[in-house]
Amino acid sequence: MYIRQTLTKVMAGLGALALAGSLGACSLFQKDDADRDPEGNVTQAGEVNVFSIKVGDCLDLASFGGASDDTVESMGVVPCGDPHDGEVIKEITLTELDQYDEYTVQELASDACYDAMDEIVGGDDWAGLSYTTLYPTSGSWADGDRLVDCIAAADEPTLTSSVVGLGLNS
Numbered sequence: 001m002y003i004r005q006t007l008t009k010v011m012a013g014l015g016a017l018a019l020a021g022s023l024g025a026c027s028l029f030q031k032d033d034a035d036r037d038p039e040g041n042v043t044q045a046g047e048v049n050v051f052s053i054k055v056g057d058c059l060d061l062a063s064f065g066g067a068s069d070d071t072v073e074s075m076g077v078v079p080c081g082d083p084h085d086g087e088v089i090k091e092i093t094l095t096e097l098d099q100y101d102e103y104t105v106q107e108l109a110s111d112a113c114y115d116a117m118d119e120i121v122g123g124d125d126w127a128g129l130s131y132t133t134l135y136p137t138s139g140s141w142a143d144g145d146r147l148v149d150c151i152a153a154a155d156e157p158t159l160t161s162s163v164v165g166l167g168l169n170s
Contacts, residue, residue: 048077057077058079058087061076080160084159087163090113090116091149093146094136094147124167131152131153133151
């Protein structure tokens with residue numbers, strides 16, 4: 001399997017207010033500073049709240065606003081023509097679970113993103129890419145978050161276009 005790492009989201013919403021003091025009031029309510037065109041494509045690089053990323057966003061994974069436990073609250077996005085090392089290739093809603101279990105959430109996310117890499121990137125070795133998953137924490141789950149983001153990842157910021165179909169062309 002080509003997994004590089006898994007990332008979890010910092011909880012957001014009203015349930016996060018109790019945590020804000022211990023996180024130094026971090027940027028749970030951070031304003032996104034990347035520019036997007038009317039279709040939603042990133043036109044100028046910037047940081048966005050982790051809950052604002054979407055399929056097709058190209059990422060600067062090295063810039064993620066995370067803690068040492070790989071919990072992230074923001075990510076750097078760039079226009080896909082600029083050098084980057086990640087792209088959100090699929091978003092999945094977890095409907096299989098009634099209550100949060102991190103191990104099961106991680107396994108469901110990993111399985112779904114592995115399949116997404118085969119489907120979207122393609123090829124025998126996914127053009128040398130790996131993937132990472134961005135999945136809910138127990139706190140964001142309690143606030144209703146069920147979304148998993150599948151991110152195709154390169155070891156270096158060498159991508160300068162979308163990864164869709166990249167493995168089929170290698």
